[in-house]
Amino acid sequence: xxxxxxxxxxxxxxxxxxxxxxxxxxxxxxxxxxxxxxxxxxxxxxxxxxxxxxxxxxxxxxxxxxxxxxxxxxxxxxxxxxxxxxxxxxxxxxxxxxxxxxxxxxxxxxxxxxxxxxxxxxxxxxxxxxxxxxxxxxxxxxxxxxxxxxxxxxxxxxxxxxxxxxxxxxxxxxxxxxxxxxxxxxxxxxxxxxxxxxxxxxxxxxxxxxxxxxxxxxxxxxxxxxxxxxxxxxxxxxxxxxxxxxxxxxxxxxxxxxxxxxxxxxxxxxxxxxxxxxxxxxxxxxxxxxxxxxxxxxxxxxxxxxxxxxxxxxxxxxxxxxxxxxxxxxxxxxxxxxxxxxxxxxxxxxxxxxxxxxxxxxxxxxxxxxxxxxxxxxxxxxxxxxxxxxxxxxxxxxxxxxxxxxxxxxxxxxxxxxxxxxxxxxxx
Numbered sequence: 001x002x003x004x005x006x007x008x009x010x011x012x013x014x015x016x017x018x019x020x021x022x023x024x025x026x027x028x029x030x031x032x033x034x035x036x037x038x039x040x041x042x043x044x045x046x047x048x049x050x051x052x053x054x055x056x057x058x059x060x061x062x063x064x065x066x067x068x069x070x071x072x073x074x075x076x077x078x079x080x081x082x083x084x085x086x087x088x089x090x091x092x093x094x095x096x097x098x099x100x101x102x103x104x105x106x107x108x109x110x111x112x113x114x115x116x117x118x119x120x121x122x123x124x125x126x127x128x129x130x131x132x133x134x135x136x137x138x139x140x141x142x143x144x145x146x147x148x149x150x151x152x153x154x155x156x157x158x159x160x161x162x163x164x165x166x167x168x169x170x171x172x173x174x175x176x177x178x179x180x181x182x183x184x185x186x187x188x189x190x191x192x193x194x195x196x197x198x199x200x201x202x203x204x205x206x207x208x209x210x211x212x213x214x215x216x217x218x219x220x221x222x223x224x225x226x227x228x229x230x231x232x233x234x235x236x237x238x239x240x241x242x243x244x245x246x247x248x249x250x251x252x253x254x255x256x257x258x259x260x261x262x263x264x265x266x267x268x269x270x271x272x273x274x275x276x277x278x279x280x281x282x283x284x285x286x287x288x289x290x291x292x293x294x295x296x297x298x299x300x301x302x303x304x305x306x307x308x309x310x311x312x313x314x315x316x317x318x319x320x321x322x323x324x325x326x327x328x329x330x331x332x333x334x335x336x337x338x339x340x341x342x343x344x345x346x347x348x349x350x351x352x353x354x355x356x357x358x359x360x361x362x363x364x365x366x367x368x369x370x371x372x373x374x375x376x377x378x379x380x381x382x383x384x385x386x387x388x389x390x391x392x393x394x395x396x397x398x399x400x401x402x403x404x405x406x407x408x409x410x411x412x413x414x415x416x417x418x419x420x421x422x423x424x425x426x427x428x
Contacts, residue, residue, distance in 0.1 A: 002044045007044045009078040024348070029241070055068075057071075230285070235279065247311045258315075258317070293390040295359045295367065298357060298384060300382060301384070305379070312414065314426065328345070329355065333373050355370075371384065
């Protein structure tokens, strides 16, 4: 049997999960972690290393303010016990037993909510080891403020419609890569922290199809209206939060250890890496006005096809899995005219219906579109055009990497490397 503080925290997590009626797979997806890690939390075998994970869990389960305070207080005590046990001390509470399991903080959640490079990070990363009654009360008050928001209803961050550059706070972008050269495929925007946010590129609203990215459509009328949509895009989404691969020309000895999913855009940019074989893009959309907006159709644009480069494949995980396969749209980039085809998902054996367009969104009712693009024969540059209509008109919203197409390359015949943690290096 585990420590009483850990058992109490795990019991509260199980109660909230069961009442919410959510599967482990669904919750793990919302927490950006693996199903097995969430199982360990709810069984009392591990404790989350970050406050942000607990906060996301409480919101996803629809915890009331008082319930969120109780959960966060229990986590504070369990986390203090875990750290005290790992250091072989009794700072958290008396009678700490040596050898108590210490959670290594696996999964993408370890990077959630981190501060910028060199910065001190958010307040919940600057905890003291000792837990006093005053400290518990202080944290409980802070938690109550966060819990007052209730269930998770985050609105994606995005710049104003028509803005040409990244939103405030996003890092400077490098120039677009020339055909045949390496170029990272970073995120256009983030649906939720910790990814960096930037707006999607809106084409001029019109009655006809859009022209170039951010450029007026040839069919645009003089009475064009402002795009009534905000889009937040994550273009470095990993399957199950851990399964992904990148293609880079760098030798294994010069490539650092794989990042967590949240840090993948910066890692790929530094390695001049591109998505290997598969790329998953998630787009969160909501209206910006009072009326509803109808999402009418999603079109795929492949702007370039090249011979795949003779680079190395670096896998971010040696194998992972979960009970959830999200529904979404599948794109075959090798097809002469790629289409976004709806595909059903699966949640622990329960079929998840395929998405269907048209779809209505509003300021209070967002929608998430998940697109998985696969390339088996080409090194492709591609983007998406989302057709919409609203009370003031209709138009097309270009979804890409801040004005630059995404890049996904086939990997047939290329050497694959996985990171051997016990050796501290990449190995085949």
